[in-house]
Amino acid sequence: MRSNPAPVVRARGEMATVGEVTPTPTIKTVAEAAGVSPASVSRALNGNPSIAPEIVERVMRAADAVGYRPNGIARSLRTRTTKVIALLIPDIGNPFFTAVARGVTDAAEAEGYTVLLCNTDEDPEKERRHLAVAEQARVAGVVLSPQGRDTDISRLRQSRIPVVVIDRPLREKTDAIVVRSFAGARAATSHLIDQGWSRPACVTGPASADTARARLRGYRAAIREHSGLPEIVAHADFRQEGATLAARELLDQPDPPDAFFVANAPMALGTLAALAERNLRVGSDVGFVSFDDAPWAPYMTPPISVVAQPAHPLGERAARLLMESLRTPTERRPRRITLSPTLIVRASSLRPPRG
Amino acid sequence: MRSNPAPVVRARGEMATVGEVTPTPTIKTVAEAAGVSPASVSRALNGNPSIAPEIVERVMRAADAVGYRPNGIARSLRTRTTKVIALLIPDIGNPFFTAVARGVTDAAEAEGYTVLLCNTDEDPEKERRHLAVAEQARVAGVVLSPQGRDTDISRLRQSRIPVVVIDRPLREKTDAIVVRSFAGARAATSHLIDQGWSRPACVTGPASADTARARLRGYRAAIREHSGLPEIVAHADFRQEGATLAARELLDQPDPPDAFFVANAPMALGTLAALAERNLRVGSDVGFVSFDDAPWAPYMTPPISVVAQPAHPLGERAARLLMESLRTPTERRPRRITLSPTLIVRASSLRPPRG
DNA sequence: TTGTACGCGTTATCAG
DNA sequence: CTGATAACGCGTACAA
Numbered sequence: 180m181r182s183n184p185a186p187v188v189r190a191r192g193e194m195a196t197v198g199e200v201t202p203t204p205t206i207k208t209v210a211e212a213a214g215v216s217p218a219s220v221s222r223a224l225n226g227n228p229s230i231a232p233e234i235v236e237r238v239m240r241a242a243d244a245v246g247y248r249p250n251g252i253a254r255s256l257r258t259r260t261t262k263v264i265a266l267l268i269p270d271i272g273n274p275f276f277t278a279v280a281r282g283v284t285d286a287a288e289a290e291g292y293t294v295l296l297c298n299t300d301e302d303p304e305k306e307r308r309h310l311a312v313a314e315q316a317r318v319a320g321v322v323l324s325p326q327g328r329d330t331d332i333s334r335l336r337q338s339r340i341p342v343v344v345i346d347r348p349l350r351e352k353t354d355a356i357v358v359r360s361f362a363g364a365r366a367a368t369s370h371l372i373d374q375g376w377s378r379p380a381c382v383t384g385p386a387s388a389d390t391a392r393a394r395l396r397g398y399r400a401a402i403r404e405h406s407g408l409p410e411i412v413a414h415a416d417f418r419q420e421g422a423t424l425a426a427r428e429l430l431d432q433p434d435p436p437d438a439f440f441v442a443n444a445p446m447a448l449g450t451l452a453a454l455a456e457r458n459l460r461v462g463s464d465v466g467f468v469s470f471d472d473a474p475w476a477p478y479m480t481p482p483i484s485v486v487a488q489p490a491h492p493l494g495e496r497a498a499r500l501l502m503e504s505l506r507t508p509t510e511r512r513p514r515r516i517t518l519s520p521t522l523i524v525r526a527s528s529l530r531p532p533r534g
Numbered sequence: 535m536r537s538n539p540a541p542v543v544r545a546r547g548e549m550a551t552v553g554e555v556t557p558t559p560t561i562k563t564v565a566e567a568a569g570v571s572p573a574s575v576s577r578a579l580n581g582n583p584s585i586a587p588e589i590v591e592r593v594m595r596a597a598d599a600v601g602y603r604p605n606g607i608a609r610s611l612r613t614r615t616t617k618v619i620a621l622l623i624p625d626i627g628n629p630f631f632t633a634v635a636r637g638v639t640d641a642a643e644a645e646g647y648t649v650l651l652c653n654t655d656e657d658p659e660k661e662r663r664h665l666a667v668a669e670q671a672r673v674a675g676v677v678l679s680p681q682g683r684d685t686d687i688s689r690l691r692q693s694r695i696p697v698v699v700i701d702r703p704l705r706e707k708t709d710a711i712v713v714r715s716f717a718g719a720r721a722a723t724s725h726l727i728d729q730g731w732s733r734p735a736c737v738t739g740p741a742s743a744d745t746a747r748a749r750l751r752g753y754r755a756a757i758r759e760h761s762g763l764p765e766i767v768a769h770a771d772f773r774q775e776g777a778t779l780a781a782r783e784l785l786d787q788p789d790p791p792d793a794f795f796v797a798n799a800p801m802a803l804g805t806l807a808a809l810a811e812r813n814l815r816v817g818s819d820v821g822f823v824s825f826d827d828a829p830w831a832p833y834m835t836p837p838i839s840v841v842a843q844p845a846h847p848l849g850e851r852a853a854r855l856l857m858e859s860l861r862t863p864t865e866r867r868p869r870r871i872t873l874s875p876t877l878i879v880r881a882s883s884l885r886p887p888r889g
Numbered sequence: 890t891t892g893t894a895c896g897c898g899t900t901a902t903c904a905g
Numbered sequence: 906c907t908g909a910t911a912a913c914g915c916g917t918a919c920a921a
Contacts, residue, residue: 203693205898216908221900229906246692251670252616253898255607256913263650263671271639277632284626284653293667295618296651298639312648315606316618337601338558419829451833474774475828478806480835560914571892576916584890608914611897 204245213241224249255317264501265295265313265321267306269417274444274473275490276324279345282494283322290502292319301326301385301417314338320501322494325349327387341504343497347389348515354504356497356516360390360470363486363520364397364440367468370484370522371438372405374530376466380411380429380436382422382450384443391417394442394470411436415446422449430457438466438528444473447483467527470520481526488520559600568596579604610672619856620650620668620676622661624772629799629828630845631679634700637849638677645857647674656681656740656772669693675856677849680704682742696859698852702744703870709859711852711871715745715825718841718875719752719795722823725839725877726793727760729885731821735766735784735791737777737805739798746772749797749825766791770801777804785812793821793883799828802838822882825875836881843875 202208206224210217215234222230223238241247255261264287268276284294295318297309306326313321314334321335324346332342332351344355364381371379381398384391395412402408413429415421422441429436430453439454441447447469454461461467462481469476472487496516504511557563561579565572570589577585578593596602610616619642623631639649650673652664661681668676669689675696678685683705687697699710719736726734736753739746750767757763768784770776777796784791785808794809796802802824809816816822817836824831827842851871859866 206900207898217898218900218908218910219906222907225900231906234907246689248666248669248689248693250611250672250898252607252611252672253913254900256605256611256897256915257899257901259913261607266651270636271626272632272636277627280651281625281627281653284651288652293664293671294651296621296635296639296649297643298636309648311603314603316648317605317607334601334603338603445829448829448833455833473830474800474803475830475834478803478810478834479830561916562914572915573892573894573917574890577891580916586890589891605914608897609916611899611913612915612917614897 204247208245209241209247212245213237261317261319262292263295263318264292265318267297267299267309267323269299269301269324271298275471275488278490279494282491283498286495286498299326306330319505322497322501328389341501343501345493345497352513354500354514356493358488358518358520360393361397364394365401366522367486368398368401368440371440371466371468371528372401374466374528376438376530378409378436379438379440382413382415382425382439382441382446384417386414391442398440417443417446419445419449422446423452426450426453441469444469444471461527462529463531466530472523484525484528485523486520487523489518493518559602563600564596564602567600568592616672616674617647618650618673619647620673622652622654622664622678624654624656624679626653630826630843633845634849637846638853641850641853654681661685674860677852677856683744696856698856700848700852707868709855709869711848713843713873713875715748716752719749720756721877722841723753723756723795726795726821726823726883727756729821729883731793731885733764733766733791734793734795737768737770737780737794737796737801739772741769746797753795772798772801774800774804777801778807781805781808796824799824799826817882817884818886821885839880839883840878841875842878844873848873
């Protein structure tokens with residue numbers, strides 16, 4: 180049997196060539212199919228009120244007859260706007276930022292925006308690159324968790340791309356949503372001390388990160404409020420493996436700590452690993468509190484006490500703040516929103532009665 | 535002292551108006567500043583060989599004198615290409631997909647692409663919407679973890695946007711990277727049985743998800759290889775809370791299970807919660823294995839045995855496969871890559887000697 | 890090697 | 906209410 184090829188409609192009466200592909204339909208294709216002008220198609224598709232319902236109908240039909248999909252690129256070029264938000268965070272693998280990302284995408288999506296995800300890995304160079312990409316992509320706005328206090332966002336300002344900084348403030352004045360790291364850290368450490376732990380240590384992040392420093396300061400404040408307590412501090416890189424190393428060193432000191440305040444969730448896991456190596460039992464041999472509530476924290480043995488940050492809401496609010504400032508292009512003064520973390524006492528920080 | 539305002543260069547000799555904003559520099563601005571044609575600027579900036587080094591130099595200077603940033607939108611419209619990949623996954627909160635996302639972004643970034651992140655929440659409607667958005671954004675390609683076997687990607691095909699399907703295959707023939715779920719599930723369940731657990735249950739995902747079904751089939755296969763063992767099955771929604779509910783029901787049956795094979799990490803946590811409620815101790819009262827290695831799994835008490843998927847490599851390979859097919863626009867036959875998971879035996883699945 | 894002119898697909902302006 | 910037309914910013918064929 181001979182095959183029976185279906186007839187193919189070709190634009191502009193071109194001849195079919197071997198391997199020729201049907202061109203993607205444009206607004207013009209639709210216009211021809213509907214017997215109207217491209218302008219009318221545009222109006223019909225965008226719900227412009229000044230257009231006859233009958234034409235709208237005809238255009239709609241024609242549009243999905245030819246399988247038309249609006250070209251967002253062309254639209255963006257013409258309107259000079261984009262429906263995309265860039266999200267720059269250190270690491271999507273950190274559950275805190277995973278939750279933030281979820282918050283940002285949820286809020287963005289609700290208003291028709293999509294999210295460009297960029298991991299900066301606490302690397303200033305990567306951060307710069309991603310910022311440049313975001314600028315060239317003409318994203319509508321940027322949600323940024325900056326690597327340090329001096330990240331340069333002047334280019335974004337020039338391009339009039341609004342920025343909301345999260346988690347860590349910038350030296351420069353910008354919209355920002357931050358969490359009271361100092362207060363959270365102090366509360367956690369005080370709690371440890373109140374429980375009777377006598378040598379609480381702090382495992383914090385790199386000194387470049389504002390949150391790492393704030394959490395360390397909170398720890399110090401609590402320590403100083405109780406005379407006679409030593410400060411035992413280690414800086415790690417906010418990552419699990421780094422914390423294991425740091426904790427080992429602390430544990431190898433002549434006078435090792437008997438409790439830990441750890442500055443984020445991945446490092447909490449890393450510290451727990453070091454503890455396990457030494458057969459130190461959390462909640463009896465050592466006290467333990469970490470920053471950031473992770474899904475697994477309640478299910479550890481014993482359950483881990485944490486300073487919980489409102490990560491998802493933080494992401495949502497950041498995105499909303501951004502989109503709000505998109506609607507009001509007028510220069511407002513920067514808004515700074517400060518959220519409070521919550522100390523959730525589970526069992527890891529509790530000290531059993533001496534026996 | 536009078537302030538001494540710096541002179542402002544204005545394009546096209548416009549008068550300064552109150553509140554006037556400097557227009558973002560374009561290739562034209564640079565051309566004027568450098569005293570060459572826009573075409574030369576374009577060529578210089580894109581490293582076109584046929585252009586005098588001296589001009590290149592002059593253009594470069596002019597470019598950053600006026601603070602020029604290429605407009606990616608315009609470039610995309612002109613070249614009909616984009617450097618963005620859309621990533622559609624059920625939930626970035628699931629550590630498996632977090633790792634996949636990290637893999638995709640890492641590989642994409644290495645070749646100058648960026649990643650559009652979309653959560654589908656196992657919702658066909660959301661999936662459709664995101665697919666449409668990706669199409670309109672004219673993304674270069676799509677990495678998709680489809681909600682079901684019948685997700686419609688014909689529109690993408692028409693638009694000649696390549697798709698790599700991950701984790702779950704489509705009925706349709708496409709590039710795909712999957713993991714041997716059946717084999718992994720069977721190995722996990724067999725291991726449980728070998729350890730002497732006599733009533734292993736399976737908590738799997740929604741029947742719509744291919745992986746949920748494959749893992750269930752793997753469980754069943756193992757059960758049937760050992761006569762006399764009952765099949766105890768619950769379907770949940772791949773989420774933590776859903777699994778808690780499902781596990782409770784299983785536990786409330788007259789003949790409750792004495793071991794669990796759980797189909798992903800969030801549900802593992804949910805199941806552990808139900809177990810904890812009943813004071814059932816994992817590794818002594820009940821056996822436990824779950825799919826997906828999570829960062830916390832080794833640090834639970836006891837450490838959780840898992841079927842580890844190569845999540846990060848999977849993401850990397852998906853992105854690379856996509857970008858490869860971007861380079862070879864010729865129609866190749868679909869590639870299907872199958873990765874093997876690894877059973878990692880820790881303590882949760884081990885059965886203590888009867889005593 | 891360089892410049893001119895056109896088109897990528899849309900939307901906005903301006904007549905009719 | 907509708908249609909021509911210009912412009913968004915860039916890359917490239919073509920001409921010089």
